[in-house]
Amino acid sequence: MTLVAAVAMTACGSRTSAEGGAAGVTADVSGDTVKVGLLNSLSGTMAISEVTVRDAIMLAVEEINAAGGVLGKKIQPVGEDGASDWPTFAEKAEKLISEDRVAAVFGCWTSASRKAVKPVFEKNKALLFYPVQYEGLEQSPYIFYTGATTNQQIVPGLDYLKAQGTTSVYLVGSDYVFPRTANKIIKAYAAANGMTVVGEDYAPLGSTEFGTIVNKVKSSGAKAVFNTLNGDSNVAFFKEYKSAGLTAAAMPVVSVSIAEEEVKGIGTQYLEGQLTAWNYYQTTPGAANNRFVAAYKAKYGADKPTSDPMEAAYVSVHLWKAMVEKAGAFDVERVRGASDGITFDAPEGLVTVDGRTQHIAKTARIGRIGADGLITEVWNSGKPVAPDPYLKTYPWASGLS
């Protein structure tokens, strides 16, 4: 982290004047290095998650530099702290684009931060690689989405529940854009698939009092709970869930925001047996993942788990490199033009960039949390699922967007 800070400072010292204008700011690639921006929250409530993403991006940058860089230029990362504050994200994005003149930016976690920086990237015609699963219904020409969209995470999660014979679900989520949109999709799916949504509750972000919500869940008699809570609320929710006598066997909870790192903070005592929906787990088999896990642990510590958003962030840097090399230039429009069909042997398996949606095809995986805090896969989609951010191929979703 000190390295990043030092790099950021030298970057500030040697800044060149921005000469953007309507055509957008062109990246400064005149030297023998190419700058990329790293925009994550290193402080505030989201730091817990976003620091791990920053670490994974740095790992990918080091790997690429060790192998000779991109088009013969070493990557020079310029780190900025979004501070869990959405206007700060927009401000720092502007700084990275117009002052540092980076070739691409990697980062953001919450949908709120992505929505805040989106106009900045579109105005400047600069590139953002966004590594986290999100609520879909978005397709910016200047963002590459390397996390799952809804049809690669939430819909498979529902398919799994349906295959298990689940007839009713209770929806619990944090009160902001992702859970609200996700639950709209879930309700549309349920209506078309003979499932009943017996209840729906939202808690403000950071809320840690779940006595009432768990009471409601318990008395609803739902067969399963679909959980879109984010952050600290998950800890309080699962502690309450267990004390109320609810179990994974009787009423499983499918979570879409709990990865290996969060499991450590909640406690396996409370989570054992519960389900998650992601595209990657630390336990995902394959040589590429073995290498990734070993390299990550060697760099950051043996007790540090790897998780889906980290993997997606790591993959995003490698995908950018492949796009640039196919385009033969760092120019944003040429990189975008070259993106379609780019593949990478990622830790989660083979991923392919879909140039039309700028999302990537990923394998969906349902996992069960074990007593050791790791998540083991219980089901996967068999092959990468093509991204469909607007759920156009699902008839039941026609009324959503």
Added chain:
Amino acid sequence: MTVLFGQLFTGISIGAVLLLVALGLALTFGQMNVINMAHGEFIMAGAYTTYVLQQSITGAGLSLLVALPVAFVVAGTTGMLLEILLIRRLYARPLDTLLVTWGVSLMLQQLARDIFGSPNVQTRAPDLLTGNVAVPGGLTVANNRLFILALALAAVTALTLALRLTPLGRRIRAVVQNRDLAAVSGIPTARVDRTTFFLGSGLAGLAGVALTLLGPIGPTMGTNLIIDAFLVVVVGGIGQLKGSVIVAFALGVLQATGEYLTTLSVAKVIVFVAIVAFLQWRPQGLFTLRTRSLA
């Protein structure tokens, strides 16, 4: 009907958490008029103490019991140091105290991040406290909630008795009622302030131990609680414990009922509106301390 009883108990247990969190503040803010924004970080210190002890003591039950007194002392000592180093120099400047303790709160959070890392840590609750007991009528009551209720009531009782019956308690009350008169009567007010701050901060540590059973243990856990704690003390009335006790339970039940009938966000609004309306009617809080002090 069952759900309604369940909700009543949920409300009471929310009240117990509020009470435990606010009790220390009722001493330092209520009795001494110090607006200590770092109070939440003393709660955090108590929670991390539980975590550290669990690394060395095997047996979740034993480590929790040991954590109670240790966390009290750890948080109390931190509070006392804060009083000696900073707050004592700012007694006549409430706004400065607020800013300084806010800064201290951020520093303590960063310290926790540096020592324990940004992610939350987990503690293992004793098996006894993760279950629940069935009450006739098909109702179940969570054991951890019962434990917190008992702990909150025990803390209130002990504190009330200490304030009433011990020489130290008499001195604290004397200083609260009329500092100058207490000083000329030979009461060492500076030392009484220090002890009061130790007790108040120690109670926050106790709350921290209890909260490991319910919520996250992380650097920012305290900030989530501090607002509610101040509300309880302000509405309860400065300088009175019984006000805080009544208000904590009343707010708990109001919150739980409102949440059951509407949603969590709306319930919060209901609670805040109720508080604002109440303070319009009684700005001094539920109870006031009548003294002959001219201050």
